[in-house]
Amino acid sequence: MGHLDIRLLGPFEIRRDGLVVQVPGRKVRALLAVLALNCGRTVSFDGLGRALWADDPPQRLRGSLQTYVGRLRRVLGDDAVTTEPAGYRLDVPVECVDVLRFHRLLDDGKLEQALGLWRGEPFEGSRWFEEHEAPALVERYLTAWEQRTGADIADLQKLTTRYPLRETLWLKLLTALRDAGRHAEALEHYEALRTHLADELGVDPAPELQAIHRSLLGTKTAGIPRDLTRFFGRDEELAQLEQALRDSRLVTIAGPPGTGKTRLSREVAARIGSRYADGVVLVELVSTTPHALLTEITEYADVLVVLDNCEHVVDEARTAAVQVLATYPSVRILATSRVPLGAPGEQVFRLPPLAPAPASRLFADRAALVSGAAPADQSTVDAICRKLDGLPLAIELAAAWSRVLSPREILERLDPLLQDSDGTMRAALDWSYHLLSAPQQLLFERLAVFSGSFDLAALEYVADLGDELLRALTGLVDHSLVLTDRLPDGGIRYRLLEPVRQYAATALGEAPSIPTRHAKHFLAVAQQGDSDLHGNDRGRILIGLQRDEGNFLAALSWARSQPGDTGLRLSTALAYYWEVRGFVNDARTWLEESLDRGDPALRAVALARLGRLAWRQRDYQASTLAYQESLDLNQHRGDEPGTARALRNLALVAAATGQAPYAVDLCAQSIAKFRQYGDERGRGWTLSVLGLAYCEQAAWADAGPCFREVREIGRSTGSAALTFAGRLGVAYIAAEGGEVRVHREELTAIVADLRTASGLIEDPEWLWASMSLAASEGRVRASLRLAGAAAALSRRGGRMSDATTVHCDAIVERLRQQVGGRTADRLMAAGRRLNQDELMAEALAPPTPTDRPLSSRELEVADLAGQGLSNEQIASALVISRRTVESHLEHIRQKLDLSSRYEIIAWALSRSG
Incomplete structure (x- = not known):
């Protein structure tokens, strides 16, 4: 039967082994509640009749009760409810019933544990229970609260609202508010209580309450004016x-x-x-x-x-x-x-800005004050608060426009609205600006060019203030105009809140040298990052580039309106970063916009990046055109390394479009050129494309040596990414050939590589390889969880070869047929929630007995359960004991990751139908 938890202190709920069990029907739930309250004792037929039907029981009372008891047994198990001559008895441990635990804990003086069981009004919705069981239970609950030392103010406020005549609760609330320094609230609550008592009972508050009222009036906080608006967050x-x-x-x-x-x-x-x-x-x-x-x-x-x-x-x-x-x-x-x-x-x-949630609540509250209703468009409110960087004054000024504008209209006009407000924001910033020294003012103005955060190296180059820089920067930090963020590695980045940055931009005015220096610096950062992303520390490089994303976009936007090739250089340098991050559409747009601005050498590189992005999107026609033009430019210029790369790129598209022989020929030309000038890594990457081309033809015997050589080249040249690609290819060939041992060996090495070169974990291929191994080893649940994680990563921008896609889709479909669609969906959803360490552990977990497929006997038991047979009926049909049936059902639940008998029945029906 598993561990039962019958919860009556709040909304009715039953859990078995931590999972919610559905109890169908109001009468069945009421029956279980009565039996649970009398756990281990027989409840008479008449007593059950009064609880279920009050004063109007059915004529065939015992027959009706038997029907509901039968339904309850199907949920709890046949042994849970025992039939006695005088009635029925629930045979579960007393600890399974929260009401009985509640009483025992109070008897033992364990108030906190007892109160923690209370989830809401008990037996709500049942008139009999509310009249006969709830009053004594509620009284004991309130008495426990009154005896409790220390209490949460929010809980006390809810209790006094629900039980407004319970003066001892009011005394605890007023005391807690006074001790927390919330005197104004305490006085407001006292006045509400006094009025309520006078209206309902015609009496004054108890002497103890009057005494605390006098103490509140005597506190010397009169010098602190109370604000008229609500306070949020903090x-x-x-x-x-x-x-x-x-x-x-x-x-x-x-x-x-x-x-x-x-x-x-x-x-x-x-x-x-x-x-x-x-x-x-x-x-x-x-x-x-x-x-x-x-x-x-x-x-x-x-x-x-x-x-x-x-x-x-x-x-x-x-x-x-x-x-x-x-x-x-x-x-x-x-x-x-x-x-x-x-x-x-x-x-x-x-003091930092407001966090997103309280910032949005602040906007909604202030908007409601001027418009009469809180805005319904929550996502737009969130966007407004993000754009204002959580600055409370700016949020309040923006919200004030709600009397004439919708949130969407405010967002679209946010910058001019803040400038055209009553001048409060600008006056506050004017004050700060005029307190600065001349070098501080100059630096403050130049910081307007940054979008998002920046480091000291960027600041030194862009601001160009020489020895004055650090003193001026320290002054701006002291004046709280520049915020500092400490990084996990000990580094520091700087930023301006967006309303402050906008003010600085108006002070900066026309200073063309500053955005030029800004674009030049971040072009250099992007180019270095592009080179480093192909190394073994890709995870760290990705994090660094992500911090500068705002500045990259600001530089690109500026370059769009300028002559020259800065925009094309920057979009080319960022193309691979954006691809890894999953922003393929954006990367392609930026490249296409600036493609006509570069010289032939730059255009050849940009076209190669554009071709890859189109390939990622499976836009093979555009990819082929871009790669072909890149090849033509490289050949015309006599650029042999560029030509070798372009040939490899065209081979990649040819393999993906069913032109495997052509792809093999292109790879042969590329490999020859890489050999000619001694580029082993370049040769290795072309060999990986050659292996893919053979896989598209199902030529596994030719593909295997290619991937093994890629793996060895990666090792010899110290390229973690190349080694990773080679191992994946070898694992894939092993999966196709049913070589489970080789598959596991390669995957073990791949996971070890992931731990030392974290950026590789963004490649979904390793998860698909893991899923394939788990399926081969019979680890059905693990395979589907890994498939869910892989699919999620692929949707974020990961790209698999078409051959791998077909292979993995076939595995997922087979597993769905095996466990049923609902179970498969649940397992794949669980996989999407796993973190990196959990995924790596799941990938290499050894098979367990529960990973084996259902035995023939277990299939028979499941099918009979699906036909609606009880455990006793299944035992009779198969000539086995009822305990053996229960054991088989438990094994079925574990192997198929099902939580109840109902799910076993649904699985069996899906198999038969």
Whole structure:
């Protein structure tokens, strides 16, 4: 029967071995609930009748009960429900029923574990249960909550909403809100309770509640004004700042204009102000001087000071803060500034932009305030917030236009809308800009050319500021106009938030040398990356190039409007990177747009890249035309290496279009030329194409030696990619010949290569080879999971040969017939969720007993189950014991990865029909 878990504390749910089991019919579920509550005890026929039919039981009560018990046994197993002379009994361990576990845990004083079982209102929807069982259960649940030390505010708010007259719950909620510094919310909740009690019962809150109300009114946080709008996100930042104020007496929230430093500081103060005997003091430096801090603080001994907007008086603020902290040892200061104060012992908290989810909620909330309804177009709202880099002020300004524009219209007009708003954003940035020194202003303007993040090497070349650069950069970081991102390898990249970058662009104006230097630098980066991607560290190179993607696109867009061949050089250098990343359409578009701008040598290379992209898309006509023109240009220029590569490229298309003999001839010409000038790697890649051409003809005896030589050339030249290609070819030939041992040996070596040259893992061919091996070894479930992962990788841009595609499609279809379509789909979906380490482990997992196909006896049992026979009937038909039938059914479930008897029946029916 497996391990049962009967869950009644919330929506009705049954699980067997962790998997949900469907219990058909409301009456069957009610029957199980009554039996479960009396687990191990006989429930009378009359008692069951009252629970299922209340005061109107059927005339043939026992017959009706027998029908429902039969249905329940089909779900739980024949032995689960026992028939007694007086009624029925559920024979499962008490631990299987959550209600019974709940009572036992409470009896043992384990409140947290008991409350953790509660998933919602018990027995909801059943009038009998709600009247006879639920009240006592709910009372015990609420009593447990009242006895609990410490409680989650959100849970308490839900409980007080559902049980509004339960004053002990209100007391816990108000206490928790007070201790969290959320005094305004606590006061609002108290007023709601007072009104409700007066309306419903005509009484005042209990004395304990009145006492906490008085304590809230007496807290000294009056100096902190409460905002009228909701606060979103920042839970992690609030917790970090609370801890920072425990560890340090001076904490400065630093960040770019518009990140919400002031709002966050006030939320922190409201949350923890009650921990200070003399409350909170707010000193706003926009309207006063830092010296006001000295006069505000003298009368207090234990106080939190919020020192807001320090950036324009940093020196004076630092002096005042140091003096106060030295004089009053119980004082702590929370400052906000775009620039750190630079005081001894200061802990600087760099405030990042909002995360995507709270940023979208902020937009929706502010849009609803002005338009009366939250926007329905969630994807567009997400896009707006992404474009604004999660900057709260910019999001609020954009949302304000919701009173006249839809989210889509706001997104389309975002840049001018921000510029034409009430000037708040620009005023904030103007303030920051004018606080900068001249070199800092110049660097800030030049940073506008970057799109996304950039490293120091790019900054040094593009900005061209010489010795002034590092000092100016440090100033911009201190002023929170430039953000820093630390990489896993310890490196640092820099970036501007998009609204800040747009402001810098207006300050930059016309400076043609800067975008020229930007394009020149990132062309060099792309060319170096193109060369390195063919080496053994492709995974690391891919990550580096991906970080610069925004800058590549910005340089391409600029080059499109400029004379010269920069655009073609850049799109050519990026073509292979884009191919690996799966952006084949984009790569092809950029190449085709700029193809007429280069000299013959550059065009020959670009056409070769274009031909490969078309081949990846199976656009063989366009691929042949591009490769042929590249060959003509190379031959005309006398470029022998280029000619050898072009011949190989044409052979690749010929093999894919059924012209295998022509492909073999082209490969022979290419190999001869590579031999002529000693390019072993070039010869190796042509041999791999020759092997594919033989495979297309099913000439396995000719293909095998080609791939083995490719493997050896890869080893001798130190090319992991070439070795990988050779091993894949050898594995493929082994699969076709049924040589399982050779197939596993090559795949083991391939997986070892993947661990040292991670970029190769993006090639779906190794997953298809793994799937093929698993199928050959009878590992049906593993094979389908690997097939699912391979198909997903192929859809992201991976390309397989047509011969491999036919081979693997045939395997998948055979396995689908074996396990059934639904099971196959589920296994392939599971494969798409596996990570790289899990896939490599799955590929090399040894066969297990459950990987063997169903035996003839198991097939007989499955077919009889599919005909609707019970275990006893199957046992009688096959002249075996019922326990043996149960064992066979368990083996069938394991081998076919099925979760229930119903799925076995569905599988058997699909086999027969």
